[in-house]
């Protein structure tokens with residue numbers, strides 16, 4: 001797994017706590033990390049440079065709110081800028097356009113194997129569901145069994161397929177389909193073309209010819225989410241020969257960050273319209289800039305989580321009062337537990353965090369379950385305010401009383417106090433950054449001791465990412 | 473156009489970029505400037521090598537150039553040597569024993585079926601008795617596509633029913649192929665994204681079943697990688713390697729402008745040799761990988777003279 005941007009930025013800001021403002025001096029390292037994160041996501045080198053310049057301008061001089069770390073502020077700036085760049089200026093830009101006189105044409109183009117044929121059929125299924133009358137045109141005469149592939153898919157979704165007959169070329173079959181569309185009860189035609197390299201003159205002429213003769217209303221470039229640095233060069237060449245109206249990102253069900261599509265859209269200005277998320281016919285989704293931005297930064301729905309945490313932190317008075325780690329007492333621990341519950345169930349929280357299925361399963365296994373958290377809360381609530389503020393008061397008899405009062409076993413009370421001690425120690429020596437994950441480890445089923453046995457580095461995108469805890 | 477030319481043509485763009493990078497460095501004079509090295513590093517990133525690998529290579533170039541006592545430092549040589557070193561250190565010689573199995577695996581659309589077809593033609597041309605097994609029973613018309621390749625390459629071909637369990641098809645194909653004296657068994661598989669655990673499990677099963685159907689028969693497991701792939705190739709290779717233990721790579725679509733620089737990173741991290749390059753959509757568009765040629769196309773000789 002790549003480090004996500006949150007990890008990277010937190011790392012940099014580790015030593016910069018207490019600096020209330022983002023300055024030229026303290027932003028340099030962060031920008032380097034943002035750069036690496038973007039390059040890892042396959043954002044083009046040039047696009048990355050331009051983006052960093054924009055970010056720098058936005059970030060300089062920004063005040064850092066009390067409840068946030070400078071790292072979180074930077075993450076927000078980066079994320080918001082990315083969303084803005086992914087959002088087309090024209091609100092209708094990401095919609096399919098319909099021709100004044102049917103049939104409306106959708107021409108799909110792209111390199112070999114990017115997912116054109118699959119996307120053609122998915123689009124047809126989508127349009128059909130929308131109550132329209134699509135038809136598919138098999139205009140790939142290069143790839144073996146490409147026509148058969150489209151015919152099979154057409155049959156599966158119940159959409160007619162126009163296939164080349166008696167030596168028809170790509171343009172011929174498209175032209176015939178357009179002429180006979182209405183009599184075949186089709187008012188939208190999707191033209192599936194052969195994959196081609198943008199440097200293949202002959203093949204580029206073929207598709208340019210189709211465009212010139214038939215003037216499709218929609219011309220979409222199909223881009224594989226796994227594409228690397230070559231993407232911009234390819235897209236620009238296609239755009240130069242065919243006026244592209246939209247982009248489709250395919251194979252987004254994989255774990256590729258998909259930064260190439262960001263480069264393409266920002267260099268060409270062509271909007272992203274659809275996202276392919278499976279091999280199946282229903283695996284086509286509308287495009288959402290915010291999801292894409294989080295994906296590129298490798299943050300899952302981390303941002304949602306930061307926002308929730310911010311919200312919780314705003315409401316919390318005590319968090320601000322805790323200025324020295326040594327002040328940490330059981331009242332703070334209680335508050336943390338309550339904050340944690342306010343943010344939703346552990347399942348919800350974990351589902352919003354980055355990481356693959358296996359990692360999440362592991363997190364779930366180690367995360368404290370709701371029942372356990374409730375019991376911890378009950379123990380803390382059975383203490384007097386004074387006991388919580390001065391835990392050293394808790395002798396044997398008080399512990400017994402608390403255990404009885406909260407309906408928990410005596411050893412549970414002892415475990416909680418041990419965890420508290422541990423957390424306090426960790427806070428004193430480890431930086432703030434380690435607190436969160438250690439705390440989580442401490443509360444996990446693995447219980448005591450939290451370090452090593454608790455949440456591994458993979459938890460919440462690495463140390464320090466678990467928001468909503470004190471000092472943030 | 474010869475095959476090497478085709479491949480070299482494709483890499484020409486990279487060559488130009490690298491050349492301009494090198495020129496900057498060389499104009500910087502005997503003291504190699506940081507800025508120039510950074511520019512050079514960037515050109516490697518543009519070739520999809522990934523920032524960490526690019527950085528490591530540039531560091532190596534810097535070190536070796538510092539030690540270079542010749543009057544004029546040819547950075548191109550140092551760069552070539554550094555990249556070549558990475559590739560050569562993992563490039564063991566390859567010969568498929570008789571009988572031998574090659575399993576082609578990879579993500580969707582990488583070029584597995586096409587490569588299977590090309591390999592069939594190549595091995596048949598060497599006088600081997602080739603059998604193609606249609607292990608992709610999922611994608612629409614996948615079997616038809618492979619059938620056509622079998623016909624083109626004039627080799628035997630076994631397929632099952634569309635939608636059948638691929639492991640069952642592979643089992644039957646290998647068993648009957650070996651019984652009929654096939655000595656080169658090429659297994660095409662369905663494209664699968666490495667993060668889909670059920671599909672990876674299916675692949676593990678195919679491997680297990682293949683071992684059962686052909687006990688003791690040498691089995692190569694090659695990851696087919698599209699040269700257009702960026703940093704995700706790292707995850708792909710790691711996961712496929714973890715699941716089935718890869719023995720090599722095939723880099724396809726290198727006839728385009730994609731550089732496939734990620735194989736340099738893969739050599740470094742996983743020690744995976746590249747076996748073949750796909751240089752087009754035709755049957756003979758497959759060339760054995762030669763690290764020297766690859767690097768030569770990446771950092772052309774002209775770069776030196778331009779100083």
Ligand SMILES: Nc1nc2c(ncn2[C@@H]2O[C@H](COP(=O)(O)OP(=O)(O)O)[C@@H](O)[C@H]2O)c(=O)[nH]1
Nearest residue numbers: 113114115116117118251276277278279580581
């Ligand atoms: N997982 C996944 N696979 C996809 C998606 N779109 C296409 N594919 C697969 O990618 C491969 C190539 O797709 P195809 O439509 O034949 O590509 P074309 O050569 O551009 O027409 C096939 O195996 C498809 O099933 C997607 O969104 N997700």
Ligand SMILES: Nc1nc2c(ncn2[C@@H]2O[C@H](COP(=O)(O)OP(=O)(O)O)[C@@H](O)[C@H]2O)c(=O)[nH]1
Nearest residue numbers: 112113581582583584585586725750751752753
């Ligand atoms: N230009 C080029 N295209 C290739 C190469 N290898 C495969 N292709 C094309 O890539 C597309 C997907 O190939 P395919 O073998 O079906 O991929 P699979 O899904 O991995 O089996 C097809 O259109 C092939 O013709 C290559 O080396 N160069």
Ligand SMILES: [Mg+2]
Nearest residue numbers: 116117140146
């Ligand atoms: Mg196709």
Ligand SMILES: [Mg+2]
Nearest residue numbers: 584585608614
């Ligand atoms: Mg295939």
